[in-house]
Amino acid sequence: MTTLDVRGRRTGRPLIGSHVFLLVVTVALLAPVVWALLSAFKPADEIVRHPLVFDPAHLTLANFRGMFQDVPLGSGFVNTGVVLVCKGAITMFFAPLAAYAFAKYRFRGQNLIFGAVLLTLMLPTIVLIIPLLLEMKELGWVNTYQALILPGSVDAFAIFWMRQVIAAVPDELLDAARVDGCGEFGIFWHVILPAIRSGLAGLGVLTIMNIYNDVVWPVVAASSSRMATLQVVLVTLAQNISGHKVGADYATITGELLAAASIALVPLLILFIVLQKHFINGILAGSVKG
Incomplete structure (x- = not known):
């Protein structure tokens, strides 16, 4: 060459x-x-x-x-699966819907509102933990799926990502749909969504990875072992793995940690191998504005 x-x-x-x-x-x-x-x-x-x-x-x-005997890995997978499906569905529906409004409509205070949305990207997660935890306590949602699913389900990055993708869709397609009598939500559902499939695929992969790997908020919001997600189980594994094994040594704990981490790694590897083409196309779709 x-x-x-x-x-x-x-x-x-x-x-x-x-x-x-x-x-x-x-x-x-x-x-x-x-x-x-x-x-x-x-x-x-x-x-x-x-x-x-x-x-x-x-x-x-x-x-x-030894790991399967001492670690509640099954319940961790179940809790993670529930959060992944519910929170992912909310993100994948409402983030493009909000981005559609910012990209294709003009209204008073649009730039100010969108700027406020982007401003939340600059806030460290640790700053929001205490207010969110107090809110969950007042609602009685601590150690529930609601606390794991609803906070952060529609984040600023997802809205910004989809706004960049939707802005590249020609306005002529929307005007043609309106002439044909299609309603505003119908335009979003029948015109916008099919046109941004690559961007949605990229957002979907990122959303799955973020939810699957999230540990900071689940540790705080779901302190009970019954509601612990997979990543919480892995993080606390070194502390509680010897709960039923008196005198478990460092080598045993290390081996079981690696076994649990290997099992947790498999779903993400399969996901990336299967969807790598869509992920790359989605990255490219969301990186430029036409």
């Missing part, structure tokens, strides 16, 4: 440097993931004594058996 210089002439220099750089970055990103997956099948003491050595002859499922 050859490259062209600024004058369009072939330089004859292969892109070896770029390929080597990308290979190094790929290895650096994947190495911790591969190590965690392989180490989950190693004996617990071997993980601590020889963390970088992997002997296929010593494969074991002991870490997984």
Whole structure:
């Protein structure tokens, strides 16, 4: 492979440097993931004594058996699934709807309201935790699905993302639909949504990843083990994994942690492998305004 210089002439220099750089970055990103997956099948003491050595002859499922006995991973998956479906559905419906209003309508105070929405992006999550927790307490929603689902279900980033995508849809399509007698919500449903499928796919993948990996708010809003999401289970695993195993050592805890983390990683890997094309197209759709 050859490259062209600024004058369009072939330089004859292969892109070896770029390929080597990308290979190094790929290895650096994947190495911790591969190590965690392989180490989950190693004996617990071997993980601590020889963390970088992997002997296929010593494969074991002991870490997984111990983890399933001590960790409520099943309830964590169920709670995460409920929150993911409900909160994701709210985000994927109301965020494009709000973005449609900002992108295609003109009303008094539009820029001021949209600026206020974007301003919330600058607020650290930790600043909002205490007010939200007090609100959940007044509503009686602490340790309930409502507390896990409703706060932050329509965030400013999702609205901004979809506004950029919807703004690229030609206004002529909307005018043609109005001439044909289509109502405003009908235009959104039958014209806008089919035209922004790539952007919706990208937002969907990001939404799933954000909800699946969220830990700060679920730790505060759902302190009981009954309502703990998967990430909360993983975060608190080191503290409560020895609850039924008196004298559990560091190696055992480490092995079970890696086993639980490996299982939690599988859904996201499958999601990205299956939807990577839509994710990339969605990123491109939301990065430019036509």
